[in-house]
Structure formats: structure tokens, C-alpha cells
Amino acid sequence: MISTGRNSRSTYESHNGCAVVHMRRRASTGGLETMRRARLVVTVVFALAALAVLTGCPPKFPNCKTDEHCKDAENNEGKLFCINGQCQECGRDEECPAGKICKFNKCEVKPQCLADADCTGGLVCRAQKCVPECTRNEECGSNMKCEGVRCVPALECSADADCKEGKVCENNKCMVKVVAAAVEKACEIVTIHFEFDKYEITSESRSALEKNAECMKQKGIKDLVIEGNCDERGTTEYNMSLGLNRANAAKKFLQNLGVKNVKSISYGKERPVCNQSSEDCWYKNRRADFTTK
Incomplete structure (x- = not known):
């Protein structure tokens, strides 16, 4: 309580951390000097009360200005961090328990995967x-x-016995058996290979393709399927694209030699001929196979 003189009395107290000023005024009996002194005291009291309001009253939960406002609030519901003026459970992953992440200011169980x-x-x-x-x-x-x-x-076959009569199993597919006994041993359509991450036809492969074109003419083969393949390195999508580029490169070369009815497809890295992680095995898998119908 602060006395202001005979004419008035001011009481200053704290209520819930905030200043409250009570003024009681007595009947005026004093002189001018007493009035001036009373006014000065009242001014000081109100100034102190205003300062207490500004510095001593925290925002009402969940409003806040600092993390301390959230931590000091009763029943803060575990919302200990001041984010954009509101008490929240978290603002960063580091503010959540182990095994959880911060999502929309709430700690949630960390997902096992995203991709x-x-x-x-x-x-x-x-x-x-x-x-x-x-x-x-x-x-x-x-x-x-x-x-x-x-x-x-799904593989159509793994041996000739898996196919119907008149067909043979070639590259896990049942294909019509080509009957050309007189020249069958004279020539053979061979697989060509590619350099790592390349689909350009090498000089060795050009020679093999020229022989393949001649062999097709000898055997009377009309339809040809070229299957592009890759080694195990790289993504499935990338190798499917690379395998198709390899098949198309061989197709274009044969078409320039006069071979018609050529189809190109890709199996990417899905049909390896060996499974060792070695350069020799990778080279064998970087290939283009030729099948006939």
C-alpha cells in the first residue's frame, strides 16, 4: 500500500502476476501542496502498475512469445516450443523423441520408407x-x-520339351523350328556385345551382323526379333532404355544391309546369362540376342 497524503490513498498489489492499483480518496481538507504531492504519488503508482503489466504478465496459453512461456504454462499439454506465437509440440525433428519426426508441429512416428x-x-x-x-x-x-x-x-520355357511340337525353346521362348538342314551347319546367327553404358556398334559387332544378315538369307529367315540386354549395374528404368537403344542400333545396321521385318525389344537387366559381379560376366550380359519366328 502507498499513501498519497490526507486526501487520497492508493493501494498497489499483485494479482496473478499483474499489477492492480486501488485508489481511495478522502474528503479534501488539505492545501495546494498536499494536492500536488498526491498527484505525483498517483503518477508513480500508475507508472509502476503499467510496467508490471508489460513485464510481468505472460501471454495466455497457447499464445506465447518465447519457449519459456510454453514451459511455464500450467497444463501445457506437452507443447513446449513457441512457434509463430503459438505453443506447439515441435518445430524441428530434433525436438521430437527418438524414432519420431516433426510433421505439422506434431511429433509423429518416423515412416519406414518414402521410396x-x-x-x-x-x-x-x-x-x-x-x-x-x-x-x-x-x-x-x-x-x-x-x-x-x-x-x-514369366519364362515361356526353359527347354525344348516345354514347347509344342515343331517349336524349340530359344531364350526362354518357344519359337518355330527353322528347318534348313543343308545350310544349318554352314552358318549361325550369333549374339553381339557392347561396351559399358554404350549402344554403338563396335567393329567386331559389325562383322558379326554382316554374317548374321548373310546367314538369314541362306536360311530363308523372314522375321527377326532383336533383344537388347544390359548388365546388372544401373536402375531398371535406365537399363530398359539402354537395352532398347542397343536393339535399335543392331536393327538399323541390318536394315541397311537389306534385312526386313526386324523387331526390336528390351529386357534391360532382367535376363542375365551369368550372375557374377565381374567384368567378364558384365560383358557377356551387355548384348543383343537374335531370335526368329
């Missing part, structure tokens, strides 16, 4: 979890089958 590349063991990312791409053949597309946990191309 297939985040998963291992052949699993794929679905709904932010690493799961098998398939568990049975019906879950894969046409001409595909479920092998392990991934969808892979």
Missing part, C-alpha cells in the same frame, strides 16, 4: 512401409510371375 530405394531385400515402399511387391503370381501383371518378393518376367 523403393529406402527398402532393402527386394522389398518395395507401399504406404510408407517396406513390403513384398508380391506374394503370389496373381498380384503381378500379364506375362509376369512372382519370384521371391518381386514380379519378374
Whole structure:
């Protein structure tokens, strides 16, 4: 309580951390000097009250100016950080417990994955979890089958016995058997190979393609399918594109030699002839195969 003289009395107290000033005024009995003194005291009291209001009253939760406002608030609901004037659970991942991330100012369980590349063991990312791409053949597309946990191309055959009469198994496909006994041993259509990450025809491959074109004429082969393949390095999408470029390069070369009815396809890295991680094996897999119908 602060006395202001005979004519008035001021009471200054704190309520919930904020200043409250009570004024009581007595009947005027003093002189001019007493009035001046009273006014001065009142001015000081109100100034102190204003300062207390400005510095002593924190914003009402969930409003805030600093993290301390949030931490000091009763029933802060675990919202300990001041973000844009509001008490929030978090503003950064580092402010969440282990195994959680900050999302929209709330700590949520960290997702297992965001893309297939985040998963291992052949699993794929679905709904932010690493799961098998398939568990049975019906879950894969046409001409595909479920092998392990991934969808892979379904092989039509692995031996001639898997094909109908009159057909043979070539590159896991049943193809019409070419009957050309008189010249069958005289020539053979051979596979060509490519340099790493290239689809240009090498000098060795040009010679092989010229012999293939001549052999087709001798055997009377009318339709040809060129299959582009790659080694295991690189993504599936990239190798599918590279394999098609290799098949198209061989196709263009044969067409310039007069060969017609040529189709080009790509298997990317899905049909390796060997599985070792060595330069010799990679070279064997960087190839273009030729099949006839």
C-alpha cells in the first residue's frame, strides 16, 4: 500500500502476476501542496502498475512469445516450443523423441520408407512401409510371375520339351523350328556385345551382323526379333532404355544391309546369362540376342 497524503490513498498489489492499483480518496481538507504531492504519488503508482503489466504478465496459453512461456504454462499439454506465437509440440525433428519426426508441429512416428530405394531385400515402399511387391503370381501383371518378393518376367520355357511340337525353346521362348538342314551347319546367327553404358556398334559387332544378315538369307529367315540386354549395374528404368537403344542400333545396321521385318525389344537387366559381379560376366550380359519366328 502507498499513501498519497490526507486526501487520497492508493493501494498497489499483485494479482496473478499483474499489477492492480486501488485508489481511495478522502474528503479534501488539505492545501495546494498536499494536492500536488498526491498527484505525483498517483503518477508513480500508475507508472509502476503499467510496467508490471508489460513485464510481468505472460501471454495466455497457447499464445506465447518465447519457449519459456510454453514451459511455464500450467497444463501445457506437452507443447513446449513457441512457434509463430503459438505453443506447439515441435518445430524441428530434433525436438521430437527418438524414432519420431516433426510433421505439422506434431511429433509423429518416423515412416519406414518414402521410396523403393529406402527398402532393402527386394522389398518395395507401399504406404510408407517396406513390403513384398508380391506374394503370389496373381498380384503381378500379364506375362509376369512372382519370384521371391518381386514380379519378374514369366519364362515361356526353359527347354525344348516345354514347347509344342515343331517349336524349340530359344531364350526362354518357344519359337518355330527353322528347318534348313543343308545350310544349318554352314552358318549361325550369333549374339553381339557392347561396351559399358554404350549402344554403338563396335567393329567386331559389325562383322558379326554382316554374317548374321548373310546367314538369314541362306536360311530363308523372314522375321527377326532383336533383344537388347544390359548388365546388372544401373536402375531398371535406365537399363530398359539402354537395352532398347542397343536393339535399335543392331536393327538399323541390318536394315541397311537389306534385312526386313526386324523387331526390336528390351529386357534391360532382367535376363542375365551369368550372375557374377565381374567384368567378364558384365560383358557377356551387355548384348543383343537374335531370335526368329
